[in-house]
Amino acid sequence: MAEPLKNLLHPGLVTDMASHISVAAPDFDATRFSRLATDGMEALELMQRSERIRDALTETLPADYAVAANILRQALPTGDKPGLTGWALLPVNQFVSQHGLGHFDLSLALLKALTPHFTAEFGIRRLVHAEQDRALAEISGWTTDANHHVRRLASEGTRPRLPWAMRLPALVKDPQPILPILVALLDDPEDYVRRSVANSLNDIAKDHPALVADFVERHIEGASSERRQLLRHASRTLLKKGDAKALANFGFAAARGIETLLIVTTPVVTFGDKLGFSINVSNEDAEPQRLMIDYAIHHVKANGTLAPKVFKWKTLDLAAGGRQSIDRDHAIRAITTRVYYPGTHRIDILINGRVSASLDFELHMD
Template identity: 85%
Template sequence: MAEPLKNLLHPGLVKDMAGHISRAAPDFDAARFVRLATQDMDTLELMQRAERIKDALTATLPADYAGASDILRRALPAADGPGLSGWALLPVNQFVSQHGLGHFDLSLALLKALTPHFTAEFGIRRFIHADQDRALAEISGWTADANHHVRRLASEGTRPRLPWAMRLPALVKDPQPILPILLALLDDPEDYVRRSVANSLNDIAKDHPSLVAGFVERHIADASAERRQLLRHASRTLLKKGDARALANFGFAAARGIGATLTIDTPSVVFGDRLGFSIAVTNADTVPQRLMIDYAIHHVKANGTLAPKVFKWKQIELAAGARQTIGKDHAIRPITTRVYYPGTHRIEILINGAVSAAADFDLIMD
């Protein structure tokens, strides 16, 4: 069984934090910090543990924020030496976010300094929310930084809908201010950075599909393989929804004369087993067609209604008058992101974004 996420923050890590901070500030009350940070820790989940450690930092670091931030900066690793790093910096993000708004530039500089050792994507969001223009003016300069972690922070920290983090409602409503940041990183040499750019664009696509489809359209011509991969990943939500403009960006027109026959090989699936199915696709048109074939499983929810989840499957080119059969096994097993319920589920076949066939199957829970 996988280790619970909450255990990423544990008493041993707190003691290590105390040691690193004490080296930066010999008068730091390490014992009190450890006692406060670990109080009832076993009853807390991950973000609650981070909050508890942040509160312990607040109680034991100097009340003067400039002095406290200087200690935290000196507690970061120097070169390849020891220091605050990894998940220990999650509560540091929270500390800076809570106490640093009155020291805007100092705080952004600290977050930039710590991001190579973990990430500051959680910490910078309160600064963007408080003064978007001022924060983005500074963050935009990070796109040219020599450190790829800092460059990624410029795109990841400004994502309108970053998971686990506070939402940025102004950027959800109008993402135009972050497009220059994403454009500056479009051909970054690090895949790690490019994936972040793609995820930010995908966030934007959930609220502004036309804006992202247009962005991709403008920047896909003569794109390198790396840029094309980024733009494809950025379009994944639009492609799953069958957005015509997004499909056209990648050479998929509306399917014409395409028929699909769906066969369910396992009409009753025991939880933990696999759903087996196949489709026979025919092209009755007079020209070959590029087809993007996906499928959606409509899972039963606790209240008995169905909720769809789209899965990527296959791309084929089907000649005029041709027929092709393809099969798939889809595992239905325990995962952390979904609770399964017994009952009649539905599967739909999507060809170039349009539902082309559908059938039901039963899920049996032991």
């Protein structure tokens, strides 16, 4: 079984944090900090543990935020000197978010210095929410920073719907202010940065599908393979929903004369095993067609209703009168993002965003 996420923050990490902060501030009460940070830790989940450590920082660092921020910055790694890094910086993000609004420029500078050693996407969002124009004016300049972690923070920290973090309601409503940041990073040399841009555009697509479909249309002509991959990933929600403009951007049209035979080879699946299925697809139209084939599993929820989850599968070009068979195994196993329930599930085959065939299968919990 996978290690619980909460164990990313543990007593040993707290001890290391205390040691690094003590180097930056010899008067720091490392013993009290460690005691407060680990009190009841075992019963807490990841974000609760982070908040406990944040509160311990609040209790033991100087009450003057500017002084405390300087200590935390001095505790970061420099050169060969070790320092705060990795998950130890999640509670530092929360400390800045909670206490740093009154020292806007200092907080932005600290987060920029912090992000190469973990990420500052969680700490920066309250600053963006509080003073969006001021924050974006500074963050926009980070798109040309030499450090790719800083460039990524420019897009990741301003994502309207960043997972695990507060939403940015103003940018959910109107994402236009962050589009120049995303345009500036479309051809970033680092895939790490480009994927962040794609994820931000995908966030926007959930509320403004036409805006993103138009954005992709404007930037796909003559695009490099890297940019094209970014734009495809940015369009994934729209493509799964069969958005006509998004499909057209990647050469797909509404499927015509496509016949699909779906065969479920494991009509009864025991939890932990795989759902096996295959399809026979034929193009009865007089013209060749480009097909995007996905599938959706409709999972039984606790209340007995079904909730679909779409999975990418295959793209193929099918000649007029052409036929092709493909098969797939889909694992039904424990994951952290879903609770499985027994009962009648359904699988849909989606061709160019539209349901082309469906069958039920039974899930048994052993």
